[in-house]
Amino acid sequence: MTDVIRDLPSDDRPRERLLLHGAGSLSNAELLSILLGSGTRGVNAIQLARELLKGGGWRGLNGRDPGNVSKTRGIGMAKASRIAAAFEMSRRLACETFPEEPEPPPYELEDFGTTLVRTMGGHPQERLGAALLDAHRRILDQREIFTGTIANALVSTRDLVVFAITTHASTGVVLYHNHPSGIAQPSAEDVDFTAKIKHSLWLVDIELVDHIIVGKHSFTSLKTRGAW
Numbered sequence: 001m002t003d004v005i006r007d008l009p010s011d012d013r014p015r016e017r018l019l020l021h022g023a024g025s026l027s028n029a030e031l032l033s034i035l036l037g038s039g040t041r042g043v044n045a046i047q048l049a050r051e052l053l054k055g056g057g058w059r060g061l062n063g064r065d066p067g068n069v070s071k072t073r074g075i076g077m078a079k080a081s082r083i084a085a086a087f088e089m090s091r092r093l094a095c096e097t098f099p100e101e102p103e104p105p106p107y108e109l110e111d112f113g114t115t116l117v118r119t120m121g122g123h124p125q126e127r128l129g130a131a132l133l134d135a136h137r138r139i140l141d142q143r144e145i146f147t148g149t150i151a152n153a154l155v156s157t158r159d160l161v162v163f164a165i166t167t168h169a170s171t172g173v174v175l176y177h178n179h180p181s182g183i184a185q186p187s188a189e190d191v192d193f194t195a196k197i198k199h200s201l202w203l204v205d206i207e208l209v210d211h212i213i214v215g216k217h218s219f220t221s222l223k224t225r226g227a228w
Contacts, residue, residue: 014046028053035082040074048074062087104138107131107174113212113219120178121216128177130160132170133209141167157200164206173201176212184215186222194222
């Protein structure tokens with residue numbers, strides 16, 4: 001073993017390997033050697049780390065008093081303090097509680113439609129979007145899919161299906177688009193487009209839950225109107 005780590009080939013130096021391949025690629029002794037920083041005369045940091053881990057491994061080293069560790073040849077109080085601090089950080093991380101992911105909001109037609117009227121009802125250009133629901137009718141994601149005329153929105157059919165299937169927990173889709181005229185009355189093109197989307201989603205086992213037409217002051221649910 002080379003006495004000084006910097007004399008090792010670059011591929012064998014712990015710090016370089018950590019940066020290139022991640023900390024998981026290092027052995028216990030290599031990880032500890034980075035914490036030690038340096039060895040002592042005739043013993044490099046990796047050899048010194050192996051000596052510290054001999055017999056009890058991490059658990060044995062953790063159980064030793066820093067003052068006792070500092071008496072090991074080549075360690076001293078500075079290195080022993082770094083080791084003790086690293087173990088304490090590990091303990092605190094293990095005890096740290098992380099906030100739980102918030103529950104996805106439930107899909108409610110009235111609330112959802114009212115929000116759409118407020119956010120896009122007065123937009124001068126037609127916009128098509130979708131909300132993805134899970135099996136409990138909770139909103140997993142929501143995104144604008146297309147901007148343009150619904151009659152010419154063939155690309156949005158493909159994009160909508162891709163959006164739906166890439167969110168793996170989704171089982172339902174709520175489609176929506178605004179009418180720049182401000183009138184929330186579905187057109188014949190809206191009904192035809194809805195049927196096309198419904199069939200496309202059915203082919204990938206996803207339900208079209210509703211298609212909402214958004215006007216300036218109100219909205220219309222095609223599902224409520226009995227479109228299917």
